[in-house]
Amino acid sequence: MKPRILELREGILKKNDELARALRERFRQAGVKVVNLVSSPGSGKTLLLEATLKALAERGKRAAALTGDLQTDNDARRLARSGAPVRQISTGGTCHLEADMVERHLEGWQLDELDFLFIENVGNLVCTASYDLGESLRAVLLSTTEGEDKPAKYPPLFSSADAFVITKLDLAEAAEFDRESALRALREIRPQAPVFETSAKRGLGLESWVDYLCAGA
């Protein structure tokens, strides 16, 4: 036996990363801004997305959404009430979305007729960090009910965010949410990401969030 060394020096997720890069280029050429919404389960992604889709429609923007879950199309049904085209990605067991799932579900959509494509990821603060979906913006949600130290507990995801959205502001008092601690934790894990404080249920803070999306800056 002659052992020898094969140098690879290659990303383990190379396939996903290459596909994500191709998607990113495709999105850029089509002029569509793609937002990956990531958070723990139950943080309010779907409600925020419903409100966002509605607000964008009122501003005359064209948006579509892909929503990922292991099972059911409950979220897609909810989101479709906004009037936007919506597709459900049922992963069947995989706990995060990957670029190939996104690509498959785009078939038949005219991307150049869209201003925005939202991808609601599977509720998961761990695995979602590693998978580039070709998005233009990664928005990580933190609800007032889940603890101010979430950012410190999940550094890979929180440190990869382009923007943070604090959700369920209406429950902050009841949950004794320590706003200063949360903002500090977010600042210390990703200082350059802006923070939007919202309550989709009460319509708070949505205008700033949608302004930000529309400005692209």
Place this chain on the structure above:
Amino acid sequence: MVRSTFCGGALRTKSFCETSPYNPARVQSFHEGAGRHSTDCPARSEDPAPPRAKPGNALHELSIARSIVERAQEALDPGQRVLVITLQIGELSGVVEDALRFCFDQATAGTPLEGCRLEIEPVPVSLFCRPCQKEFQPARSSRLVCPDCSQPSGELRRGRELTILSLEVSDETTHSRAS
């Protein structure tokens, strides 16, 4: 109050990060691309695509282990086996070494990697501090703050690696001819 101040007190009104250590291309693509209006499109929840059956991937590291095995096998010639595989895993990669080792046996069973030694080079987080103009390693990965000036830094230099560095392979065909 719907916006907060960061970065030493400066209000960032235009704050898509200028540098995105995770993926610089992502920031660029958000700035580009003109908005368009389009004709109405009927709203509907489209039929879900068939679930993608990928049993047992609920544990993140098992999925990673399977990706490693898949890639390694592509690099092998027929009859070759892997003796040692060397990986680089960054502290902020989202992959935990212990969990990966736990899943590795399952992922390699019945493949040319079965029984191989798994070597892992951990890569600690390293950031660049603009005010101090130098790299630093934070005391913990949850607080990316310069130990000298206490400013948070978003400029990651190292720590997200998830890389197959090398394979040490044996040529089984030579062995079998000799036996």
